[in-house]
Amino acid sequence: MREISTVGVIGLGTMGAGIVEVFARGGLTVVGVETTQEFADRGRAILQASTDRAVARGKLDEAGQAEILGRITISTDLNDLAEADLVVEAVPEVMSIKHDVFGTLDGIVAQDAVLASNTSSLSITEIAAGTAHPERVVGMHFFNPAPVLKLVEVITTVRSDQAVVDGVVELSRRLGKKPVVVGDRAGFVANYLLFGYFTSALRMLEQGHVSREDLDTAMRVGAGLPMGPLTLVDLVGLDVCHHIGEVIYGHTRSPMHAPSAMLGRMVTAGLLGRKSGRGFYTYAKPGSGQVV
Numbered sequence: 001m002r003e004i005s006t007v008g009v010i011g012l013g014t015m016g017a018g019i020v021e022v023f024a025r026g027g028l029t030v031v032g033v034e035t036t037q038e039f040a041d042r043g044r045a046i047l048q049a050s051t052d053r054a055v056a057r058g059k060l061d062e063a064g065q066a067e068i069l070g071r072i073t074i075s076t077d078l079n080d081l082a083e084a085d086l087v088v089e090a091v092p093e094v095m096s097i098k099h100d101v102f103g104t105l106d107g108i109v110a111q112d113a114v115l116a117s118n119t120s121s122l123s124i125t126e127i128a129a130g131t132a133h134p135e136r137v138v139g140m141h142f143f144n145p146a147p148v149l150k151l152v153e154v155i156t157t158v159r160s161d162q163a164v165v166d167g168v169v170e171l172s173r174r175l176g177k178k179p180v181v182v183g184d185r186a187g188f189v190a191n192y193l194l195f196g197y198f199t200s201a202l203r204m205l206e207q208g209h210v211s212r213e214d215l216d217t218a219m220r221v222g223a224g225l226p227m228g229p230l231t232l233v234d235l236v237g238l239d240v241c242h243h244i245g246e247v248i249y250g251h252t253r254s255p256m257h258a259p260s261a262m263l264g265r266m267v268t269a270g271l272l273g274r275k276s277g278r279g280f281y282t283y284a285k286p287g288s289g290q291v292v
């Protein structure tokens, strides 16, 4: 597989911007692409805030921050990915959008560039099938917050070229991540299990079995997790969780993934978690992790 030194990331929301930071911290040249200037500016602001926090905590000096940010170019034009050795997409979880993006990329990047999707639950096989070279398509699934969590699920399909899979595993290690290679099934490994757990937790809350705080405390303290399930759903986003849950249930029909009506109602009401300022908990301001 070609050596990877320039990486493109498409979509600069929470996950996309986090992935840009991971690559830039790993010393790679990164081109981040968004659809509009407004979204591009939002992505730049996420990167600035995340690296500012590292400086404020004494984990990075200002020269180091300038070096990381200096490796990143932000653009609104997919043609700026022509030199990319690897492109990771983190666009909305809609198959037609993924197909549009990868179809366009087919005409822009080199034939041996790798195309990866950060999808949380959609089929990599189906994404790859819509491209001219499905053998160079894999999943590269990061976890939120991407700059912090070490896991990368490298998702393979029956068409994936083994050299591409090995190259993406090797790159993930170079970035300080812990890659695992998994087959293409709904939710892959981590989300399949995690979303069954979320759904069970939501059902306990719906049934009035336990208060939200006690539910979270039970799992945080009793199971040694960094945060309880409701705090984590608030972090990931209720809309994102609702969508992923529905996709997994749509494929598996397994009772452990049967959608929570309460979650759907909260999404309809605009309670999306930290990003909207309110989900299961209320936050000091949108985007803050400080519960009031």
Ligand code: 3HC
Pocket (backbone or CB within 6 Å): 050, 053, 054, 057, 059, 119, 120, 142, 143, 144, 145, 146, 147, 148, 149, 191, 194, 226, 227, 232, 236, 240
């Ligand atoms: N972006 C960048 N860095 C962040 C961050 C963010 N959003 N949030 C926290 N950090 C950094 C902090 O700067 C700090 O860095 P340092 O150790 O170098 O100083 C470090 O993370 C620890 O942060 P805090 O001290 O503020 O807080 P915690 O120790 O409580 O850690 C946490 C915060 C990392 C979010 C931790 O609570 C955690 O790991 N929670 C579980 C997260 C999880 O399970 N995520 C998976 C969700 S599922 C998913 O993503 C799949 C997808 O498909 C939906």
